[in-house]
Structure formats: structure tokens, C-alpha cells
Amino acid sequence: MHITNFYVVGLGALGTMYATQLAHYVEESKVPTSLKVIVDAGRKERYLKEGVYCNEEEVKLSYVTPGEIEQEEADAKEHAFDPESLTVFMICTKHHHLKQVMEELLPSFVRYHRQQGPVVLFAVTNGIESEGLLAEKFGKENVLYSMAQSAAYRQSSDSGEEGKKGFRTSYSFAGKAHRGEEKEGEPTPRLTCIAELLNRAGIDCVVQAQIKRVMWSKLMFNCGVNQVLAVFLSTYGDLQTGKKEIPDGVTPEDIPSLLSQLTDDPAQLQALRAEKPWVQHQLYIAAMKEVIAISQHEPLYTDGGERIALTEADIDYYEDMVKGLVPTYAPSMKMDMAAGRKTEVEVFAGTIMQWGAKYGVPVPVNTKLFEVAVSLERRYGAA
Incomplete structure (x- = not known):
């Protein structure tokens, strides 16, 4: 099996980072794979006019619209x-844009390429719902499970940074791209084919036998890091230094007191951040522990049996990762909050609140973060 067509959908931080690596590889290696970015006509015009940049390098990409493929x-x-000719769709949008992408951008491409050979879709969106949505729309047999770990951020051409134009992405930690089939077993030919291409392009792709567990570990991390840093409008550096400044005697039993100090008043949040810099780290850990508690109940496979069962070793893994991130960088949810855009709090705390209710597991930290984040979205002007 070989990849004839590889489409990237969405040029946010992850999409730009991956498209850049793939474009360099395809150009330099001369592999017979067509790499294109699916966009609407308006975005195509803006990208061509203003340029797309990754780590200050302009990236030359090929864009195609639904009208053009039709x-x-x-x-x-x-x-x-040709059963050996594979077309791949890698979806890199925010979760709340996924349904629009499935309805407006993808159908004509999937329909056309299904006539020529097998197709496979996977999303590197946050959360644990995208695979189900894609399967419902395009067929379960055409979907891979996927999760990305990286630290990239995006600035658009209207960011106002003097002397810099275009759509700009920067990253210091490319991380890993995890892929897997729904059921555990030997890697399928399509999974192997995709992993080999990504690895040759410099994208560290790991084939996971238990991909659902890996996806839940990422959800756990997002519930901690994205939500806390978005609420406080802070950076990875706050978590790095905050852990070192936790006063003696502060324990998990102090969490209810910390939650009572959270408010949707930005000035009060910044005062709390300055007075008690360790608070963010405590909330970040507590939010992740609630996800661990729920994971003890959630089946790893649809036929029941083994549970996902995250442990505190998963927290330790991400704690080590945070240590190596650029202190002044921040996750995308913080960037969205600061810019007055809709955040992914519903994908994070919203999901955990639903699962907590399902299994009877209390999730007070995620509930409070959800309430504060939604209120702050309104304050900052998110639609």
C-alpha cells in the first residue's frame, strides 16, 4: 500500500507545523505523494496573499477548495x-470547527477519492469525540484514532506585531504523533503506511496498540494545563515555578478553599496569581486527578472488560514534559481566551462533567474551571 494523496485540513498551529514538515519531505525526497491543504476560497486567497510562516520561514503550500475538486x-x-492507493485526510482544526469541516469541506474530496482507492481520516483535534463524529459521517472503517503532543502557537496576520505579516506559527516542541486502530492488534497496512510517511517527514509518529488510553491521558493533561492557564491568562512558566513555591503544609485537602477563590473577575485572578503563584500548579494537578478517577470506570474497548485506568505516572510524564517547554509559551486555549475567541472548555471540563455524572464521580475542580472559563469567555467577547 502507498499514499497517493495526503490532505491537511486546517492551518492552525498543529496543521501548519505538520504541513511544513510534510512539504519539506515531499519536495526533497520526490516521493509520488500529492500533498495539498484543503481550504475554502476565502482562506486560499488570504494564504496566497499574506503568506504562511513556520518558525519564521515562509512555507510554500498547495491549496485546493471543494469547488476545485468538484x-x-x-x-x-x-x-x-486501486486497493493499494491510499488517500489520507489529516484534520487539524479546533474541535468546535470539526462539524463545519465535515459538512462543508470534506464531503466532495472523500466522495471523489473513494472512487479511486481506500480513504482514511484522522483528527488531531483535542478531546475524545472526533473519531465518533468522523465515523458517523464517513464510515467507521475509514477512521483512524489519533492524538498529538506538541507545544506550538499561532499568530494571524492581524496580530498587530510590528513588521510581521502573514499567518505565523512557532513551535519549540514538535512532540509525538500517536496513531492507532480502534481495536488492539498488529498494525494494519494503512496504519503502517501512514506512520512510515510521517516518520520519514520528521514527524515522530508512534503506533499505539491502546490508542484510546493515550487519548485519555492527553485529555487529562488538557483539563489541567489548558484550562488553568487560560483562566489565569498565564504561561507554562507559571507551572514550572509554581511547583517550586508550594508552601509547606499545603495539601490536596486545601483544594476546596482554592476553588472558593476562583472568580470571573480578571483583576482578582491576577491578584491571586501574584499573591499565591503556586495555586495554578495545585489546581492543574487536581483537575488531572479527577480525570484519573473517571478513567477507572471507562472501558478501554467497546466490548467492555479492561478499563482505561490512568495512574499518577501519567501525571508524572506530563510534569516532566512541562519542564522542557519554553516558559513564555502557552497552550492554544489561553491564546483563544486572551483574543476573545471561543475556547475548548466544553471539550475538556464539559466532557469530564458528563463522564463524572455518568459514573458518579465528583469533579468539583473541572466544574469550577468550566464555570469560570465560560464566564470569562463572555467578558473577553467570545461569540
């Missing part, structure tokens, strides 16, 4: 179906 389909002669 015209190509109309003009094309009948194709023989």
Missing part, C-alpha cells in the same frame, strides 16, 4: 479502483 471530478475520466 470540477476535477467532473472533468476526470473514470478511474479503476
Whole structure:
């Protein structure tokens, strides 16, 4: 099996980072893989006019719209179906944009390429719901499970940074791209094919036998780091230094008192951040522990049996990762909050609140973070 077409959908931070690495590889290696970015007509015009940059380097990408692929389909002669010719769609949008992408951008591409060979879709969106949504729309047999770990951030051309134009992404930690099939077993040919291409392009792709567990560990981390840093409008450096400044005698039993100090008043949050810099680290850990508690109940596979069962070793893994991040960087949820955009709090705390209710597990930290984040979204002007 070989990849004939590879489409990237969404040029946010992750999409730009991955598209850049893939574009360099395809150009330098001359592999017979067509790499294109799916966009609407308006975005195509803006990207071509203003440019897309990754770590200060302008990236030359090929863009294609649904209208253009529909015209190509109309003009094309009948194709023989080749079971070895794979078309891949890597979706890199925010979770709350996924449904729009599935309805407006992807259908014509999937329909066209299904006539030529097998297709596979996977999303590197946050949360644990995208695979189900893609399966419902395009068929379970065409979906891979996926999770990305990285530290990248995006600035658009209207960021106001003097002397810099275009859509800019910076990253210091490319991280790992985890891929897997729903059921545990030997890697399938399509999974192996995709992993090999990504690895050759410099994207560290790990094939996971238990991909659902890895996805839950990322959800755990997001519930801690994204939500806390977004609420306090802070950076990874706050977590790095905050852990060192926890006063003697502060224990998990102090969490209810800390929650009572959270408010949707930005000035009070900044005062709390200055007075007690360790508070963010405590809340970050407490939010993750609630996800661990829920994971003891959630089945790893649809047929029941083994549970996901995260442990505090998963927290330790991410704690080590945070130590190596650029202190002045922040996750995308903080960037969205500061810019007055809708955040992914519903994908994080909203999901955990639902699962907590399902299994009878109390989740007071995620509940409070949800309430404060939603209120702050309104204050900062998110639609």
C-alpha cells in the first residue's frame, strides 16, 4: 500500500507545523505523494496573499477548495479502483470547527477519492469525540484514532506585531504523533503506511496498540494545563515555578478553599496569581486527578472488560514534559481566551462533567474551571 494523496485540513498551529514538515519531505525526497491543504476560497486567497510562516520561514503550500475538486471530478475520466492507493485526510482544526469541516469541506474530496482507492481520516483535534463524529459521517472503517503532543502557537496576520505579516506559527516542541486502530492488534497496512510517511517527514509518529488510553491521558493533561492557564491568562512558566513555591503544609485537602477563590473577575485572578503563584500548579494537578478517577470506570474497548485506568505516572510524564517547554509559551486555549475567541472548555471540563455524572464521580475542580472559563469567555467577547 502507498499514499497517493495526503490532505491537511486546517492551518492552525498543529496543521501548519505538520504541513511544513510534510512539504519539506515531499519536495526533497520526490516521493509520488500529492500533498495539498484543503481550504475554502476565502482562506486560499488570504494564504496566497499574506503568506504562511513556520518558525519564521515562509512555507510554500498547495491549496485546493471543494469547488476545485468538484470540477476535477467532473472533468476526470473514470478511474479503476486501486486497493493499494491510499488517500489520507489529516484534520487539524479546533474541535468546535470539526462539524463545519465535515459538512462543508470534506464531503466532495472523500466522495471523489473513494472512487479511486481506500480513504482514511484522522483528527488531531483535542478531546475524545472526533473519531465518533468522523465515523458517523464517513464510515467507521475509514477512521483512524489519533492524538498529538506538541507545544506550538499561532499568530494571524492581524496580530498587530510590528513588521510581521502573514499567518505565523512557532513551535519549540514538535512532540509525538500517536496513531492507532480502534481495536488492539498488529498494525494494519494503512496504519503502517501512514506512520512510515510521517516518520520519514520528521514527524515522530508512534503506533499505539491502546490508542484510546493515550487519548485519555492527553485529555487529562488538557483539563489541567489548558484550562488553568487560560483562566489565569498565564504561561507554562507559571507551572514550572509554581511547583517550586508550594508552601509547606499545603495539601490536596486545601483544594476546596482554592476553588472558593476562583472568580470571573480578571483583576482578582491576577491578584491571586501574584499573591499565591503556586495555586495554578495545585489546581492543574487536581483537575488531572479527577480525570484519573473517571478513567477507572471507562472501558478501554467497546466490548467492555479492561478499563482505561490512568495512574499518577501519567501525571508524572506530563510534569516532566512541562519542564522542557519554553516558559513564555502557552497552550492554544489561553491564546483563544486572551483574543476573545471561543475556547475548548466544553471539550475538556464539559466532557469530564458528563463522564463524572455518568459514573458518579465528583469533579468539583473541572466544574469550577468550566464555570469560570465560560464566564470569562463572555467578558473577553467570545461569540
